[in-house]
Amino acid sequence: MKGYLLLVFILLILVSCGAKQEKTSPTVEDISESVYASGVVKSKNQHLVYPKVSGIIQELYVTEGDVVAEGAPLMKLDNEAARLSTENARIAAEYARVSANAEKLKELQASIDLARSKKQNDSLLLVRQRNLWAKQIGTKVELEQRELNYKNSVTAYKSALLRYNDLKKQLDLAAKQSQKNLQISQTMTDDYTVKSETKGKIYSVLKEEGEMVSPQVPVAIIGDADDFIVELQVDEFDIASIKPGQKVLLNLDSYKGQVFEAKVYKVNPAMNERTRSFTVEASFTKAPPALFPNLTTEANIVIKVKKDALTIPREYLQDGSYVTTEDKEKVKVKTGLKDYQKVEIVDGLSKDAILVKPAK
Structure with missing residues (x-):
């Protein structure tokens, strides 16, 4: 009797185990392959x-x-120190203005006028002395004295002109330098x-x-008030597959259970050596009703899409290239695209096959 009960118990276990074994058949549907990325929402130009x-x-x-x-x-x-510095620069600029130094220029202009008058007078005296000498009136010494006086007058006149021009240049330079110093000081105050x-x-x-x-x-x-982007971090092993224009599917912690869409528009070519990842930026094409900077997100960047593909759940695939049929036969298959739930079967299996889920 005990042996009979034991046999029944074993049979019940076998039947229950067999009942729990899951089965499936390939399905024809669209499948996409994607790259995982994590990141944050940012205001554009943030x-x-x-x-x-x-x-x-x-x-x-x-x-x-x-x-x-x-x-x-x-x-x-x-900015009290900057204000005082600007005030000093303004005072220096006022002092250095050409108009503020008009008296110095007038003084030199008077010297020029006096030198010009003396030159003209010495010129007349020289002409008169030459006429007298031509008539044998006067002495050679007097003529030479008139010539020397005239030359000295010409030199004095030229020297007066040079002093005036030099002073004017100096005043112009000082005025410009002081004005520049004032502008620099005002800029520093604005800072x-x-x-x-x-x-x-x-x-x-x-x-x-x-x-x-x-x-x-x-x-x-600071950032744009209404325009937001997604800044994603992509592992260095996946970056070669990422290109502008690719579709991005987003999950936000603030919107549980909802999927939003974006499109890659920029791939930063420089790798972050600390995280061994690349920064990818995407713009929203299907955004949530309200967004805020620095919201965290998880994303799948779609790199390939195939329509009407023959697919099976990924958990039915063994060792990357084998499946088990209903009659316990282990069949080798060729796979194609994969997502997180399904895998495309390119060769080795028909859509009528019945597969058994391998035991864990």
Whole structure:
């Protein structure tokens, strides 16, 4: 009796095991092969804002969510030293202006006029002395004295002109240099107002009033208000398959169970040596109703698509190229495209075959 019960028990186990064995047949459907990537959503043209100078924030002009124009002020830094420097430069520029040195030029102009008059007078005296000498009146010494006086007058006149021109050049140069120094100082003063380089939305203000900032530390994040992209990281082993125009299927943690679509438009050719991955950028073609910067995403970049392919579930494939039929025969097959659930059978199997799922 015990032997009979044991036999029945064994038979029940065998029947139950046989009942649990799963079967399937190949199906004809579309299949695509894709590359996995992870990444984040970013506002288009999203970037960090850095101040040009160090200082303490005196006043914030914006807050998160504000939309700003190009060149709009974001915050003001303490600039008392820069203000004083600009004031000094302005005073120096005023002092160096040519018009401010008009008296010096007038003084030299008067010297030129006096030298010109003396030259003209000495010229007349020389002509008169030559006429007298032609009539045998006067002495040779007097004539030579008149000639010497005239030459000295010409030299004095030319020297006065040179001094005037040299002073004018010096004043012009000093005025231009002072004006440039003033412009540089004003530019440095402007640097104490942190401005937006582009039109966009303020997504984050990273500092508060009273905090110290420097050119090495960002103070805000700005990007397009309505245009978003996906920045994906692709493993170096897969990057050769990625090209602009490929379709991207996206899953976002903020939208569980929904699939969104994008299209690759840029493949960064430089590899990140730390992560051994490449950055790929894609633009949304089917986007969720609301997006925010830095949302995480997982994606599949579709690299190949085939319609009406003969497919089986991947778990029915053994050792990469074998399947087991209903009569326990192990059949070698040739595979094609693969996704995360199915594999294409290119050769070795008909769509009428019945396959048995291998035991784990």
